[in-house]
Amino acid sequence: MVKKMFAAALLASAMMMPVAGGAQTSDIVVVAQKGRVDTAVFGKRPFMRDPRLSPDGTKIAVMLSRDGVDNLAYIDLAKPGNPSTLIAKAEEYREAGDRTMGTWRWVGNRTLLVTLLSRENIFGQRADLRRLVAYDLETGKLMPLAWTDAGADAGTILHIDDEKETILLQRGTFKDGSFSPGPEVVEVDVRTGKYKSVMRPNPEVDSWMVDGKGVIRAAVGSDSKGNQRLMYRSNGSETLKTVSNEKDPTFTQSQIVPEIFLDEPDMAYATSNKDNLRRVYKVDMKTLEIVGPPVFQLSRYDVDGLIADESESKLLGVAFTTNKERRKWMDPRLAQIQAFFDEDFGEGNAMITSTNDGDTKLIVRVSETSDPGGYYLYDTESGKMQLLGWTHPILKGAKMNPTxxxxxxxxxxxxxxxxITYPRHRKSRKNLPVVVMPHGGPYGIRDEEGFGFFPWHQALAELGYVVIQPNYRGSGGYGKDFVKEGRKPDGYGNRMQDDLNDAVTWFGKQGLIDPKRACIMGWSYGGYATARGAQRDGDLWRCAIAGAGVYDFPMMKSYDTNAFGSFGASFQATASDLVDISSARHPEGKWAPILIVAGLRDARIPIEQSRTLVSRLKGAGKKEDVDFRYVEQPKGTHNLPYEDVHIQWLEEAAKWLDRFNPAYVPTDSDKPMPVAVTVDTK
Structure with missing residues (x-):
């Protein structure tokens, strides 16, 4: 009875309470379930993402889309209609000196801390820079924090003191023409911008760690060969001492590293994949011995991370991903609230994403795997649940293609x-055309069920295709042994490619797809894998759609020796190996027809990669608009931040698929649905 009353209260309050910006929930009409949704709709920017409550629960910082451009904003919950105030546009950096907004956090109740990102050319090498700015809600002014003498990274926040309105900031420095041998830690007053050093750079340290009181308690150092050193001290007056010094040539982060220092002497919560899967442990930091059984573990998946309470000394919950992103709350009160949500909305469909101090107000994202969902504000004291905004500006809460x-x-x-995403308009799930869509990364990344930030799987399923997103070997979330499988000498460009091919074979034997009607599509590493598939396995794929990929590894390594990270910089070390896995080095022979899309302003993968592939295809006698098509996007960047650029990518893909692998053929028993939901893309 209590749970039924709880559900009724949620539904009633959701209908009565105003949403951010003054609209009413009665204004929201969901029509997307009927008829086909046009491809361009799936290219729209999310209306709202990552809302964060202020400590007192009176304001929300959030990224809002306006006219297809992201804007950081804040919502004042204390004012009638919950008005939103735009702070600044968050366009992606494109040229040297450009900056964009990354993450945002509260310091107290009137200051927002915003991370700015940029990519620069430093001594001939590309480097991503991070800087912090403080935004004063009362004055509307932005103020740089500790930029003087800052090095490549000056954006790692170690600790926030909401009462003093100060932060501990880890930053590299650049003085007298040289970079510091390690990061320093400075205490910054976010109201005045003044700062002072509390820990000088140490050449043995890459990262510092602090406890809930802001005391530096540990440090980790590593090198390019995988050596990792952990140092620890019981309090701020002691000297850091080495407690572990291990070598991890696989770069799978096996060492135990503390995440939450407890009030108990020398005790901490840490995560480790020492036994393959990443689990949560209670650890004696002086001896690095594990105390008792794992605090939390999964049977087939890694833990993603820990969630601390506002004191940063207690474990509030654990973040993890199975088939979708989830939370396990250790706090009894939040666990009970989550249980109510699970019963009323379905297990895992309502996730608490932000809380105020005291956890009396919660931001909850409610969505099933096939709908974009929305964000709600739940008041635990009144039981009211207010719709803040839908994630998708057009589809709102519509259920789309099942996954x-x-x-x-x-x-x-x-x-x-x-x-697997199944096309909802098909009469049966038998012998259907398929698009295999490898994710980017590749290492440590994975696809999961859900509508997602870039719902390409939904766009193609809406056209009538089965979409398969394999988490090929090397993907994250399945333990370090699975990652190591992708890092074997025959992994990159070979065995990892086989996993994509094997998906076509396996699902073909199940009768779901027709293996003769298969295409491959991907972006970034997915773009590389797509072109590699078109080149290496031209007989398997009827077409390929590659975006922002690396096609010539020797060229890419020359462009940016750090392009592949600590491990990747040395993988496939010999020139012959790099040539073997580079599709642009093998333009001859049978290729699957390939669409190549690239952004002129891509700061991650230079435009020369795509131009070189196109030039070599032409040199090998391949004909443009027959064997390949090249689309260069003048405003395009690596992360597709503009709606028109994103929509163009999806529409070009849809046309290429329809040309070489149409979703519906004359022998099909069903026909395409007429378009019912469109968007003005002008």
């Missing part, structure tokens, strides 16, 4: 998990 996770066997016997 599920399925495990299949690769040709060498390794089990691979894939996210």
């Amino acid at each position: 599920e996770s399925v495990r299949y066997k690769a040709s060498d016997g390794l089990e691979i998990e894939a996210v």
